[in-house]
Amino acid sequence: MSLTYPDRVHTALRVGGACVLLALAGCSSNGDGNGNDTATPATTSASSAPSTSNVGAAHISIKNFTFIPATLQVRPGTKVIVENQDSVTHTLTATGDKPFDTGDIDPGETATFIAPSTSGSYPYICTIHTNMKGTLTVS
Numbered sequence: 001m002s003l004t005y006p007d008r009v010h011t012a013l014r015v016g017g018a019c020v021l022l023a024l025a026g027c028s029s030n031g032d033g034n035g036n037d038t039a040t041p042a043t044t045s046a047s048s049a050p051s052t053s054n055v056g057a058a059h060i061s062i063k064n065f066t067f068i069p070a071t072l073q074v075r076p077g078t079k080v081i082v083e084n085q086d087s088v089t090h091t092l093t094a095t096g097d098k099p100f101d102t103g104d105i106d107p108g109e110t111a112t113f114i115a116p117s118t119s120g121s122y123p124y125i126c127t128i129h130t131n132m133k134g135t136l137t138v139s
């Protein structure tokens with residue numbers, strides 16, 4: 001009687017172990033296929049996220065009666081932040097039809113404008129010191 005009982009336990013373990021091995025083999029082969037399918041779209045979305053944030057805003061500084069950088073290229077409709085680091089008031093005003101114009105920017109203050117939606121090269125000046133010149137290139 002004592003010999004019969006352990007025999008049944010061993011049989012049950014062997015059958016159960018074989019089932020577990022088959023289940024694991026089936027699982028891992030499915031997992032590899034799914035993992036490869038998921039990795040490609042995940043990489044694509046990750047690489048597009050940083051470029052979106054870079055397009056968000058551009059910066060122009062005014063220092064020593066100079067626009068820095070003097071030439072800036074942005075995408076249509078980009079928000080441009082202008083920081084006046086001088087101790088006198090400046091403006092950043094597009095020439096011609098004035099597609100953008102910050103108005104007066106007091107010393108130490110910041111102003112923003114939205115780049116035109118049409119591609120092109122837009123010269124601008126400071127209307128207070130008209131020898132100050134820069135160019136915004138939209139493309």
Ligand SMILES: [Cu+2]
Pocket residue numbers: 089090091126127128129132
């Ligand atoms: Cu000025």
